[in-house]
Amino acid sequence: MPRRPPGLIYAVDERPPALTLCLLAIQHIFLMSSTLVLPVVLVSEIGGRFEEVRGIVALSMISCGVGTIVQAMRVRGFGSGFLCPNLVGPNFFGSLMGAAWLGGLPLMRGMTIAAGLFEALFARVIHRVRFLFPPEITGLVVLMVGEALIPLGASKFLGITYPDEPISGVSFAVAAATLFCMVAVNVWGRGKLRLYGVLIGLIGGYVLSLATGLFGAAQLHRVFQAPWVAFPWMAGITRISFRWSLLPAFLIVSATGALKTMGNLTMCEKVNDADWKEPDIDRISGGLLADSVAVTVSGLIGGMASDTSSSNVALSSASGATSRVIGYAAGGLFVALGFFPKLSALLSVMPTPVMGAILVFVTSFMLLSGAQIILSSGLDARKIFIVGIALVFGLSLDILPELYAGIQGWLRSLFDSPLTLATVIAVVLNQVLRSHRATKPADTLPVPSV
Amino acid sequence: MIRFSMAFVLLLCLLGPGCSRRDSRAESRVDPYLYEDTRQLVRFVESAADLIEERGTEAAFREFQRPDSSWQKSPTYLFVYDTEGRNVWHGMNPELVGKDLITLRDPLGKPVVQSIVDVAGRPEENASDWIFYLWEERPDFHPEWKGSYIRKVVAPDGKVYLVGSGSSRIKVEKVFAERQVDAAANLLRQQGTEIAFHELIDPASRFNYLGTFVFVLDAQGRALVDPSYPTLRGRDMSSFRDAVGRPVVQELLQKLENSETAWVQFLWPKPGERLPSRKLIYARRVQLGGQTLVVGSDFFLATPIWMKL
Numbered sequence: 001m002p003r004r005p006p007g008l009i010y011a012v013d014e015r016p017p018a019l020t021l022c023l024l025a026i027q028h029i030f031l032m033s034s035t036l037v038l039p040v041v042l043v044s045e046i047g048g049r050f051e052e053v054r055g056i057v058a059l060s061m062i063s064c065g066v067g068t069i070v071q072a073m074r075v076r077g078f079g080s081g082f083l084c085p086n087l088v089g090p091n092f093f094g095s096l097m098g099a100a101w102l103g104g105l106p107l108m109r110g111m112t113i114a115a116g117l118f119e120a121l122f123a124r125v126i127h128r129v130r131f132l133f134p135p136e137i138t139g140l141v142v143l144m145v146g147e148a149l150i151p152l153g154a155s156k157f158l159g160i161t162y163p164d165e166p167i168s169g170v171s172f173a174v175a176a177a178t179l180f181c182m183v184a185v186n187v188w189g190r191g192k193l194r195l196y197g198v199l200i201g202l203i204g205g206y207v208l209s210l211a212t213g214l215f216g217a218a219q220l221h222r223v224f225q226a227p228w229v230a231f232p233w234m235a236g237i238t239r240i241s242f243r244w245s246l247l248p249a250f251l252i253v254s255a256t257g258a259l260k261t262m263g264n265l266t267m268c269e270k271v272n273d274a275d276w277k278e279p280d281i282d283r284i285s286g287g288l289l290a291d292s293v294a295v296t297v298s299g300l301i302g303g304m305a306s307d308t309s310s311s312n313v314a315l316s317s318a319s320g321a322t323s324r325v326i327g328y329a330a331g332g333l334f335v336a337l338g339f340f341p342k343l344s345a346l347l348s349v350m351p352t353p354v355m356g357a358i359l360v361f362v363t364s365f366m367l368l369s370g371a372q373i374i375l376s377s378g379l380d381a382r383k384i385f386i387v388g389i390a391l392v393f394g395l396s397l398d399i400l401p402e403l404y405a406g407i408q409g410w411l412r413s414l415f416d417s418p419l420t421l422a423t424v425i426a427v428v429l430n431q432v433l434r435s436h437r438a439t440k441p442a443d444t445l446p447v448p449s450v
Numbered sequence: 451m452i453r454f455s456m457a458f459v460l461l462l463c464l465l466g467p468g469c470s471r472r473d474s475r476a477e478s479r480v481d482p483y484l485y486e487d488t489r490q491l492v493r494f495v496e497s498a499a500d501l502i503e504e505r506g507t508e509a510a511f512r513e514f515q516r517p518d519s520s521w522q523k524s525p526t527y528l529f530v531y532d533t534e535g536r537n538v539w540h541g542m543n544p545e546l547v548g549k550d551l552i553t554l555r556d557p558l559g560k561p562v563v564q565s566i567v568d569v570a571g572r573p574e575e576n577a578s579d580w581i582f583y584l585w586e587e588r589p590d591f592h593p594e595w596k597g598s599y600i601r602k603v604v605a606p607d608g609k610v611y612l613v614g615s616g617s618s619r620i621k622v623e624k625v626f627a628e629r630q631v632d633a634a635a636n637l638l639r640q641q642g643t644e645i646a647f648h649e650l651i652d653p654a655s656r657f658n659y660l661g662t663f664v665f666v667l668d669a670q671g672r673a674l675v676d677p678s679y680p681t682l683r684g685r686d687m688s689s690f691r692d693a694v695g696r697p698v699v700q701e702l703l704q705k706l707e708n709s710e711t712a713w714v715q716f717l718w719p720k721p722g723e724r725l726p727s728r729k730l731i732y733a734r735r736v737q738l739g740g741q742t743l744v745v746g747s748d749f750f751l752a753t754p755i756w757m758k759l
Contacts, residue, residue, distance in 0.1 A: 041754075046715070093757070101696060101715070151756040162752040164619050165486040166525070218481075405724040 002273035009195055009320040012082060012272045016323055020195065024321050025329035027199040028085055031312050031362070032064060032334055033347035034355055035088040039304045040348070042093070042108075046100045054226075055234030056105070057348070058338040059303035060088050062232060065335030067294025067306045071287060072327030080287030082268035083316050083327040084261075086294050089307025090152065091260065091417060095246070095253045096304060103241050105302070110242040112305045115254035116296030122258045123288035130281040133262070135377040137426045138279050140387050141263035143370025144394055144419040145310045148260075149363040151398075156356030170212050175353035175360075178205035182361045186318055195319045198358060205354030219349040226341040237302040252413035254295070256420045261291045261308045267369050271317045311358070314365035386429045394422025479578070482625045485752065487617065491526060492599050495615050498528050499576070499603040502613060506606045511539050524615075531612045533570045535563045538611065542587075556583040557593050559654035566612050569600045577602040580626060582659035585618065594618040595660045597626075622660050622749035624713075627732040630657055634664045635734045635745045643674075643738065650675045662749045669742040671699045692716035693726035706735045706744060720750055728753055 010016045016024060039056045048056075067086030074081030092115070100108045133141075155161065157179070159171030182201035186194060193200075209215035262279070265287045270276040287308075294306045316322045337344045374387055396403060397418045404415040414420055479496055480489040498521070501510040507530070514521045514528060521528060527541030535552025551563045565581040572579075578601045584593040598616030605611060634657055638646040649655045650664055657664040658677065666675035671688030679685070687699045698716045705712035711734045717726035733746030 041757075098694060101717070102694060155754075155756045160486070161754050162485050162487075162621070163755055164621075166490060168486070401725070402723075 003275045005271070005274040007320050008272070008322065009192060010323040010326075012268075012322050012324055014323050015325045016321065020192070021323075021325060021329055023196060023199060024319070024323075024326045025333055027196065027202075027319070028083075028312055028315065028326060028330040029333050029337070030202055030347065030350065031198065031315055031358060032068070032085050032087045032309060032330065033344075033350065034311065034358065035090055036060070036344070036348045038088045038090065038093050042097055042100055042304065043105075046104065048105075052105070052234050054230070054341060055232060055237070056303060057344065058230070058232030058341065059234075059237075059301050060298065060306065061303075061338040061344060062335050063294060063298035063301060063303040064088060064306045065331040065333070065338065066297055067291065067308075068327050068331030068334065070290040070293055071308065072324040072331065073290065074283075074286065074324075077282065077286050077289070079290040080265050080268065080283050081324055082265060082272070082283075082287065083312075083322050083324050084264050084268050084287065085309050085312040085327060085330055086291075086306040087309040087312070088304050089257060089295075091148070091256050091307060091419070092253055092305040094416060095249050098249070099243075099246055102246070103243065106236065106239040106241040107243060107246075108304075109299045109302055110240045111246050111250045112299030113240070113296055114242065114247060114299075115250045115257070115305060116292050116294075116299060118251050118254040119258050119292035119295060120289060122255065123285050123292055126285050126288065127281055130279075132427050132430070133279065134430065135278050136374050136379070136383045136387055137423070137430060138262060138266045139370050139373030139375075139377065140390055140426050141259050141370070141419065141423055142267050142373055143367060143391075144422050145260050145263040146314075146363050146366030146370055147395070147398070148417070148419055149310060149359055149366065153356060153359030153363050156352050157360050158356070159352055161352075171214060171353045174205060174208045174212060174214060174351070175357045177208055178202075178354050178357035179360055181205070182357065195321050197319060198315055198361065201357060201361070202354060205351060205357060209351035209354060214353065215349070215351045219351075222349055223342060223345045226345040228342050229339060230341050232338050234302065240299075248410040249413045249416075252416070252420060256417050257291070257295070257305075257307050258288055259419060259423050260310065261288055263370070264308045264310055264313045266373065267310075267313050267317065267366070268322065270369065270373060271313075272322055310366050311362035314362035314369070317369065318362070318365050382433050386426050386433065389429060390422040390426035393425055394418040397421050483623050485621050485623065487619055488597075488621070488623055491615055491617055491620070494524055494526060495528070495578075495599045495601050495613055498530075498615075499601045499613050502530075502603045502605055502611060504606075507538065507609075507611065514539060514541065526615045526617050528613065528615050530614075531563060531566055533567060533610050533612070535567050541615075555654075556585060558584055558658065560584075560656075560658075561654075565656070566598075566600050566614060569602050569612055570610050572602060575602070575604050580629070582626075582656075585616070587618070596620070597660060620660065621752050622662060624730070624732065626659065627662075627730070627747045627749055630659060630664055631732055631734050631745050631747050633657075634666075635736045638666075638736050638738060638743065638745065643743075647675050651677050651680055653677070660749070662747060664745060664747045667699070667703075667744040667746070669703070669744070671703055671744075674743070692718055692729075698731065702731060702733055702746070703744065706733060710735055715751070718750075727751075 004011055036057055039060050040053050043053045043056050064086040070079055071084045073079035096108050099111045157175045159168040178201050181204040182197045185197040185200050262284055265284050266279045269280055291308055298305045395418060397415060407415050480492045483489050501513060513519055530539035532538055536550045537546045540546045554563045556562050560583045562583050569577055569579050580597055580599055582597050585596040586593045596616045596618045597620035598614050600612055600614040603611050603613050634650060650657050663677040667687060668674055671686060673685050673687050690699045692698050694717055696716050698714055702712055702714045714731045716729050718729045719726050728751040729748055730751045731746050731748040733744050736743045736745055
């Protein structure tokens with residue numbers, strides 16, 4: 001039986017009052033909307049029409065909503081039972097873009113379905129490979145999931161979209177004030193005020209963006225233009241195609257998505273159990289199966305592949321509200337919003353500095369939770385080198401991507417994501433160094449509770 | 451909570467003076483541009499133009515010169531010319547003020563100041579345009595491509611000036627390609643293929659810009675004007691495939707069968723790089739005496755800093 005951590009306000013099995021539940025769900029859907037720009041970019045890049053952009057955004061919202069709901073379920077080994085919402089998966093973006101370039105949206109759908117089915121397979125065999133993922137490696141996965149959020153968070157926070165652009169002082173100031181607001185509520189907020197840190201920061205950020213002209217007529221025009229109600233549909237939605245040549249890249253991306261989900265679910269377990277020691281593989285398997293359903297549904301209905309959201313998991317940890325009922329509410333609302341383009345447009349015009357502040361806020365939680373899991377595994381010399389070497393090469397991919405530019409063929413996909421590279425190195429090193437006699441544990445560092 | 455409230459109010463006080471609502475007229479001028487550095491340059495020139503329009507050159511130049519003014523703190527500098535090509539204000543090199551620079555050319559032979567002055571010939575009172583040329587801000591072995599935004603301005607005394615500012619960090623915007631291709635199409639229609647092809651291939655023409663150029667293909671995808679390979683005229687480009695095997699020219703020709711203009715995106719490594727980057731072609735179909743021509747220009751599209759392909 002898990003022991004309730006002292007900072008938790010609504011634990012996973014508890015049900016918040018209706019109004020609180022509604023506000024918490026809204027807080028989550030704002031965060032789930034943070035990557036809705038990706039389907040817009042994807043369809044625009046391949047020369048898609050406005051109706052296709054609107055259609056794919058709505059269908060992606062529906063698949064993310066469904067993913068959030070099935071993840072919160074726990075029925076006969078299906079679902080993790082945790083609040084672990086889905087969003088449009090940034091790690092799928094590059095491969096989906098490649099597929100869309102080659103064969104349009106039908107190929108994107110076909111390859112998404114293949115990725116979903118592969119994750120389902122991974123979910124079924126994870127019991128047999130649980131020895132590959134001791135706590136220090138799952139901690140590393142959580143840490144690298146947080147690391148993957150840094151480029152998006154930092155660039156949005158500084159208001160920079162393209163290389164060489166100047167930092168906008170006003171945008172930076174709004175982002176800093178919004179972040180300060182969220183941090184302050186979390187650090188100094190008493191009682192249930194802490195539940196709404198992100199929502200309070202969001203409201204402050206929107207007010208400041210309005211006052212400084214960062215959010216104005218142009219953004220509101222997009223909201224006014226959208227119809228109130230529309231059935232999510234687009235021409236050719238039933239066409240699905242497949243290419244064997246793209247399969248290796250999609251399998252790697254699917255494995256990366258599965259690792260990320262493992263990291264997210266590990267963090268969910270840790271947040272809900274003060275005595276957490278190691279991942280519950282049965283629960284993670286159920287979660288992966290639910291995630292695979294979400295990805296497959298994305299491909300079948302014509303949305304962009306969804307993925308579990310690290311930032312939402314970090315938000316639930318920060319706010320102290322991890323009730324799965326919030327997952328049902330947020331998922332249901334997200335599905336409903338797919339039918340109301342005006343409301344979904346309102347979410348998708350979130351000012352850039354506000355989005356940046358939220359991402360920096362949640363990334364801090366994710367990074368430190370990963371570090372905490374690693375450190376709490378009782379580091380010895382073997383573990384230090386497993387995690388350390390994996391980190392060096394994983395991070396080098398982000399810092400110096402040109403180092404690996406010469407790697408071609410199927411191996412290339414391994415070097416598309418620091419998360420994949422670091423995990424593969426750690427898993428291999430863990431097996432290589434396994435036969436050696438364990439060294440004496442190093443002094444355990446005092447770790448602050450995250 | 452008291453500490454928090456006080457700190458937030460303090461932050462708002464610090465933020466307040468630095469924030470101002472952006473002028474909606476200037477904002478409508480920056481709408482077509484994708485990149486913030488382009489937008490910032492346009493805003494900079496538009497504000498300078500507004501100041502000259504409202505207060506005249508004398509008061510405006512005094513403001514431009516004030517040491518702690520925003521004009522002095524900007525990473526780019528302003529220049530102002532009269533309609534004869536005489537420099538009347540230069541934010542970087544005051545020695546140029548008063549000089550007739552109409553004959554000034556860049557290393558390729560592009561008539562830089564003449565191109566600036568040409569903007570004054572437009573009928574609109576607030577006409578604007580971009581000019582692209584090779585330039586060196588300081589002694590260097592290789593000049594860099596520079597893009598300058600030029601704005602026509604009528605001072606209160608009725609005199610017409612050209613105010614502008616440039617940057618060597620300007621990226622190719624989609625509107626730049628559209629303007630160049632549309633201008634080349636007009637040139638073809640008005641002057642015919644012989645004169646137009648000659649101009650398109652000339653390195654000193656306006657169609658050579660920011661490291662790219664305007665090309666012309668026939669309806670089968672054979673190159674008629676290809677400034678990067680002037681000796682390979684007539685080569686078949688229809689079989690060209692990008693880094694992931696996409697038949698780019700075939701796709702372009704297919705799109706142009708049903709439309710006057712088309713955009714095609716593809717992947718290609720930048721010079722000296724191995725990993726492919728996003729590249730975009732804009733093309734326009736031109737009917738000329740029974741012949742179908744495809745006028746186009748391609749350029750590397752900047753990728754959002756957080757996005758990995």
